Amino acid sequence: MRRLINQHPGRAAGLALGVLPFIALLVMYVIASHLRLAENPDDKLLPALGKIASTFHSYAFEEDKRSGQMLFWVDTWASLKRIGSALVISATLGVVLAVGIGVVPRLRALLAPLLGTIAMIPPLAILPVLFIVLGLEETAKIALIVIGIAPCIARDLALRVGELPKEQIIKAQTLGASTWQLILRVVLPQLWPRLIDSLRLSMGSAWLFLIAAEAIASTEGLGYRIFLVRRYLAMDVILPYVVWITLLAVLTDLALRVLRARAFRWAEPER
């Protein structure tokens, strides 16, 4: 008998093992829901799958009576727009700051302490400030996400720049690189795959801040909807929304991973 650490599941077995916990969770839910509903048919906590499906159908494929819109897609689009803009802004800010701090010693002296301090501010604590200063519109929500994740991305990337071997930086100078050329040809190209890693790690926080902002002041969005229907204990709305958010996050993560593998073949670990 080989040691446990040397027993590898085959491809099919590995896949089956991965799916197993999901099925187990689903079965547990169905049983629990069935038991509760048998006791009280009006129970709202664990709605039957059929009920969830019909509510989801009305949200996603029927026009809302009051607004004439398909709420599910309106919410999805609103949230994706916010989180998308925030990620683009954060990535840009992160790269610019990281390159400045990582490459130019004077900028490092000027900005590194400030960035280290800003990164420590709990973003939710200044959410009221953002709402007061920027109003309740989109800007404040996007700003919250940016404040939440941009400093972390910038610090992470600045560390990565610092990890570039000194030999490389010297070598580039002996090949005639100016500071600008060094950034363009040596630092940035090696930073892109790190940026993708950094974004993947920031996705969780980004969603957290998005939903927090939407819950507090919004008129549409996935987080807004969840907190709105909470008042009616509408688990049949909340649960599919949570599943959908999770799915969106998983797909984004997957897309970023594939992009990294395709675009930066040199940065992939040797197999």
Added chain:
Amino acid sequence: MATVTVRNVWKEYGPQVVLENLRLEIADHEFVTIVGASGCGKTTFLKMLLGMEQPSRGQILIDGVPIRPEPDPDRGVVFQRYSSFPHLTVVENVMLGLELRDAKLSGRLFGAARRKARAAALAMLESVGLGAAADRYPAQLSGGMQQRMSIAQAVIRKPKILLLDEPFGALDPGVTADMHELILRLWEENRMTIFMVSHDIQESFQLGTRLLTFDKLRVDPQSPEAYGASVTYDMPLSRRPKPKTLPS
């Protein structure tokens, strides 16, 4: 074409003296090999020639002009490791020097200029025996191939001086012999002045036209950092004819 003058150079880190009162006149097209115990300032000396570190006192001149206090294309370098760019293919690594020279703003050549630079890089790679590996990434090369690439990358900018910091230290003995032949050929073809730090005495005798040993002249057992190293032996070497390959 480069003569190097080292004029009373000292290097101190606080109270610790690393090098004391170095005085050297290096002729053009000299192949200087530097040996010595570890921690005796060989690499520090190389770093000062490169402009990575500045002398605490004294001056280093190339062709009678004080060196710039930072690395520049006059002085090429090959380190033992880490001096290739992992995100560029082998040919792109070698082209980089030409692109940086000719495209100040974008650092990147396009069209005909790019094809010309690529052709020059490929020719350089052929001459170091890496033609077949041009489109691979450095991580996919063996240690010896990586050093060949690194040398090609440095030489293509035609530096006056080439600095080698234990370039063959991490290689297998069989590979090292090939590398010796390569570096001597490039040295002849490009008329560079070469400084090579090595921990291999035999290699230093074999390659150099002048051999320097670095060591401490005086040692104070109470405070070992009080005195720095200097050149203890300075030997001109006459190059012996290449040993014939043994009959099989």
